Amino acid sequence: MTAADAIITAGPLTTLQVGDFVDNAVCPVGGxxxxxxxxxxxxxxxxxxSFEYGYGNPGDFASLTILNSVNAILGFLNLTSTSDVVTADLSSFGTIRSILFNNSASTGAGYAxxxxxxxxxxxxxxxxxxxxxxxxxxxxxxxxxRRAV
Structure with missing residues (x-):
């Protein structure tokens, strides 16, 4: 993915940290x-x-909201893995424009x-x-x- 393809923005009280655990990762740091x-x-x-996330700890939880080009919700996905790196496949949601990653309910270290x-x-x-x-x-x-006239 290149910067011309997408924009990643931090939510309220969040900063972004690049390169945490998962290769080419972004971590939304909020506490x-x-x-x-x-x-x-x-x-x-x-x-x-699809994307990778991982190295979760007990209590880690993330919810994803998947949206289309008119910001209509296509669906939700909850991530709870505590293993190494896991691939999340969103192909069943069809055509996507944006994804909201919410780690704020995690009681562990959260996901990158x-x-x-x-x-x-x-x-x-x-x-x-x-x-x-x-x-x-x-x-x-x-x-x-014209002929009728």
């Missing part, structure tokens, strides 16, 4: 450890999103999130022949009205 809130906002719609992968959502192009068809139909309608 002791990664117990804050952050938002990942893509600059375009994406599909097949990294190695985010995704595919840009494909845009369905307008067929090139559609404007020609509409122009032709408009021309026929114009000729028909």
């Amino acid at each position: 002791d450890g990664c117990n804050g809130i952050m938002t990942l906002l893509f600059n375009f719609d994406v599909n097949n999103v 999130f990294g190695n985010i992968t995704y595919n840009p959502a494909s845009v369905v192009p307008l067929p090139g022949s559609l404007p020609l068809l509409l122009a032709g139909l408009g021309g026929l309608l114009f000729l028909r009205r």
